[in-house]
Amino acid sequence: MSLLHPQLAAFAAVLDEGSFEGAARRLSLTPSAISQRVRALEDRLGQVLVRRGSPCQATAAGRQLLRNVQQMRLLEAEALQDVARAPGGPRAIAIAVNADSLATWFLPALAALHAGHGLLFDVRVEDQDHSARLLRDGTVLGAVTADARPVQGCTVRRLGTMRYLPAASPGFVARHFPAGPDAASLGRAPLLVFNRKDALQERFIRRITRARLAPPRHYLPSPAAFLEAMALGMGWGMAPESMLRGPMARGELRAIGAGRLDVPLYWQHWSIRSAALAQLTAALRAAAAQGGLRAARAQS
């Protein structure tokens, strides 16, 4: 049962699932029924809402509509919960999160809300530029991000600070940094970089030298693989202190020098009144505090 107009429900399901077939499965309809509803909605609004493809994606007009629909669905889910447990289960809450948060402190918050309230989550792993877009177009309800600038219509809350340390395998340190990191060694030692937007390693280098270095580099966009590559001696990199603790205690990795970088993290979410959102915000703040983020400063 849904309080949404069937055309809106079909439209939203196509974008959720990425295909007309997926939407049909979810709503227990045929793909052709889904297609008719979406087309009828497009006729009514005089706009193409869904770019058919693999996956199907929202057009600009569709994104605008989706944002409204997502808010309606959240309120609907709560309204239904108040009346009765929604048949077919409650709806998944879409959230974006940066990869290092997901790899460290983030999940216990979701697990607690799932256990306590049966909430479901649709998690997207995105860098901050992309998560701002997802917030803007209503694909996600909130995002954990290093970006303090509020997206229009959103509230920003500081969660705490993630500390990064430069580290490598003991053999790598002995070979490349016998006298610690300096301009010469940092210019030669292979570097691990998460992706094109990861500037942490370069920020660390600039603290040590003003020379413009171009060390050889690998790109490895997975937190777990990043640490594994460090342990395998492929390069040095900046990794979250909380992820380094175990490998350092086991002697698989060690810090390079005494440097570190602190990255503040934020929870951006839509400014709407919703019990689920309030629970999520509280759970994320608690998990951030317990899971290794350093305390937010007084300004938060």
Add this chain to the structure above:
Amino acid sequence: MSLLHPQLAAFAAVLDEGSFEGAARRLSLTPSAISQRVRALEDRLGQVLVRRGSPCQATAAGRQLLRNVQQMRLLEAEALQDVARAPGGPRAIAIAVNADSLATWFLPALAALHAGHGLLFDVRVEDQDHSARLLRDGTVLGAVTADARPVQGCTVRRLGTMRYLPAASPGFVARHFPAGPDAASLGRAPLLVFNRKDALQERFIRRITRARLAPPRHYLPSPAAFLEAMALGMGWGMAPESMLRGPMARGELRAIGAGRLDVPLYWQHWSIRSAALAQLTAALRAAAAQGGLRAARAQS
């Protein structure tokens, strides 16, 4: 007619023919036009590419460029940018890999090639649809994928089979599957799904029941987070046997019933002659065999 940039076409023709005069003949230009184009290319890249002589030969930088000429036919602009970005230094080899391979057997191959030959890697984590596009447009040189259909211009090699088991936390199994998985329990128990393209859970369900089930579901697109969410009791899911071994031995996870799914994995790469590519292919096959992929069948 060549799709190469005229400067690249002139450069390649000089090396093919061994002289500026021969290149001029082949391209129906004057030797001085050929010479201007080669010099303009060298200026753009900041490298001497051709050692003038009888015959003309490629310098080290020129050999590197020549090796990639086939890719540049499709991607000349990006390829030129790549070469220009890495003056002198070795170029990173761009590869796409599916997330579960990166989380299990993949990295030791790259670490061995880095240690032995100083190769650098630009790794992209992509599902198979996206990696086919990256292969087609030349962004990556090769891809580990579950897709056996060769991309045009590519060679496909079977690496082995990744086995997936359905698993959950012991508490979750006791609560949702006291009598094993059946249509009733599978219809109610919360499900973990990697992303919209992850059909493994549904394939497993279809083996047990023909009923069309719509269980509540989370989406969690990170292999490590997927296992953590299972251990935290958020749902059951299909995970690689090799990732489950540790958590199962520690009692954090257990299998649901005796079912399993075997997913064949392939290495698709450009059909070009390249020493680095040959080394990479050999290293990946070895790592796949050692790292838990089941042996490829005779047809591979």
